Amino acid sequence: MVSRVIRFGVIGCGLMGKEFASAAARWCHLSDVDFEPRIVAVCDANPDATEWFRERVPTVERTYSNYKELLADPAVEAVYCAVPHHLHAQIYVDIINTGKHLLGEKPFGIDQEANGLIQQAIRENPSVIVRCSSEFPFFPGAQQIIQWVRENRFGKIIEVEAGFWHSSDLDPVKPINWKRRAATNGEYGCMGDLGMHVLHLPLRFGWKPANVRALLSKVVNQRPDGKGGMAPCETWDNAILACEVETEVQSFPMVLSTKRIAPGHANTWFIKIQGTEFSAEYSTKNPKQVASLPYRQGQPQAWHIADVPYKSAYDTLTGGIFEFGFSDSILQMWAAFCDEISHAGQMRQPFGCATPEEAAGSHLVFTAALESQRTGDTVEVNWRD
Numbered sequence: 073m074v075s076r077v078i079r080f081g082v083i084g085c086g087l088m089g090k091e092f093a094s095a096a097a098r099w100c101h102l103s104d105v106d107f108e109p110r111i112v113a114v115c116d117a118n119p120d121a122t123e124w125f126r127e128r129v130p131t132v133e134r135t136y137s138n139y140k141e142l143l144a145d146p147a148v149e150a151v152y153c154a155v156p157h158h159l160h161a162q163i164y165v166d167i168i169n170t171g172k173h174l175l176g177e178k179p180f181g182i183d184q185e186a187n188g189l190i191q192q193a194i195r196e197n198p199s200v201i202v203r204c205s206s207e208f209p210f211f212p213g214a215q216q217i218i219q220w221v222r223e224n225r226f227g228k229i230i231e232v233e234a235g236f237w238h239s240s241d242l243d244p245v246k247p248i249n250w251k252r253r254a255a256t257n258g259e260y261g262c263m264g265d266l267g268m269h270v271l272h273l274p275l276r277f278g279w280k281p282a283n284v285r286a287l288l289s290k291v292v293n294q295r296p297d298g299k300g301g302m303a304p305c306e307t308w309d310n311a312i313l314a315c316e317v318e319t320e321v322q323s324f325p326m327v328l329s330t331k332r333i334a335p336g337h338a339n340t341w342f343i344k345i346q347g348t349e350f351s352a353e354y355s356t357k358n359p360k361q362v363a364s365l366p367y368r369q370g371q372p373q374a375w376h377i378a379d380v381p382y383k384s385a386y387d388t389l390t391g392g393i394f395e396f397g398f399s400d401s402i403l404q405m406w407a408a409f410c411d412e413i414s415h416a417g418q419m420r421q422p423f424g425c426a427t428p429e430e431a432a433g434s435h436l437v438f439t440a441a442l443e444s445q446r447t448g449d450t451v452e453v454n455w456r457d
């Protein structure tokens with residue numbers, strides 16, 4: 073039933089560029105969509121990376137080493153850009169100014185100034201669809217939580233906690249890479265790497281932090297440089313942000329954490345919401361399970377743990393009793409982005425990819441967190457400008 077082919081270029085053919093290729097290759101997994109991405113051109117500064125695409129992705133017609141050549145390619149109508157953070161501003165701005173739709177990787181600029189340049193290009197090109205990559209809300213358990221928030225189940229919110237935790241950096245001999253260097257990853261460190269994933273749902277729910285108290289830590293101070301020596305690790309490993317959220321109707325505490333060094337955690341993304349009428353928790357640690365606690369006065373306060381069925385935003389051929397995983401969430405995110413390009417304003421389901429406004433909100437929070445770490449103060453998040 074495919075009726076709309078979206079011709080994509082990929083800039084940055086590393087880990088995430090390849091994840092997109094894999095999602096596009098299993099598009100037949102989606103059972104009821106009338107749009108399809110086709111990767112026709114790829115670009116990477118490293119020829120081995122483009123070679124991977126040439127060998128494995130039969131739809132690729134052209135490979136480039138300079139992204140400006142890919143942007144001049146008239147066959148490319150949309151771009152996925154997954155490059156180190158210091159390149160986001162320049163490349164995203166050029167993509168948007170060329171009039172090609174963009175799914176850009178987080179954090180959408182190495183810092184707030186870089187993010188501002190991207191936001192300006194978006195304002196100047198209103199017909200271009202720009203979204204920020206964030207796949208975890210597409211896990212069925214997260215979709216269940218989203219539905220409960222939409223249904224206003226929670227009553228007065230008591231407290232929210234959300235986080236994204238890794239552990240591979242616990243290994244002190246893991247070699248340094250661009251994600252541990254300030255010049256390429258940015259001063260945000262783990263917040264820039266992991267924070268958009270954590271803030272996506274709170275911001276979608278309208279839970280904007282009014283202020284932040286930050287505890288940022290560096291755990292491993294140097295790593296092998298791959299040339300027989302050691303190199304300093306310049307970026308924050310872990311961040312705990314204690315925030316006060318102020319909505320139109322109430323305020324409540326929200327704790328956000330992004331950790332590269334959380335022993336035992338491999339890609340654990342979670343959200344926990346406590347309310348006076350209902351509480352709920354979901355973590356990719358136990359990807360099938362969603363916990364909920366409906367509160368009735370005088371009744372026992374019992375958590376219900378249920379296996380959430382494979383019920384994704386976009387229907388797939390996988391049966392409801394099977395498990396959902398990381399690559400499924402990537403596929404669902406891509407379906408949402410392609411849906412938006414094909415049916416702007418009339419998507420097949422209501423949950424869209426993270427927006428540039430949400431990415432900008434994450435920069436406000438991270439920037440305030442850096443100031444809080446520097447000063448030891450509680451820092452207001454400036455949502456007005």
Ligand SMILES: NC(=O)c1ccc[n+]([C@@H]2O[C@H](COP(=O)([O-])OP(=O)(O)OC[C@H]3O[C@@H](n4cnc5c(N)ncnc54)[C@H](O)[C@@H]3O)[C@@H](O)[C@H]2O)c1
Pocket residue numbers: 083084085086087088089115116117118121137139153154155156157159177178179205206207264265
């Ligand atoms: N959504 C997620 O779950 C997720 C996971 C990991 C990384 N990311 C994000 O994806 C982006 C890329 O991360 P990655 O892990 O794929 O990194 P990576 O290092 O695996 O890949 C980056 C690629 O960009 C290429 N590159 C560098 N300079 C370039 C240039 N000037 N032109 C073209 N290509 C260039 C590199 O050669 C490399 O192949 C980052 O923004 C990162 O935060 C997102």
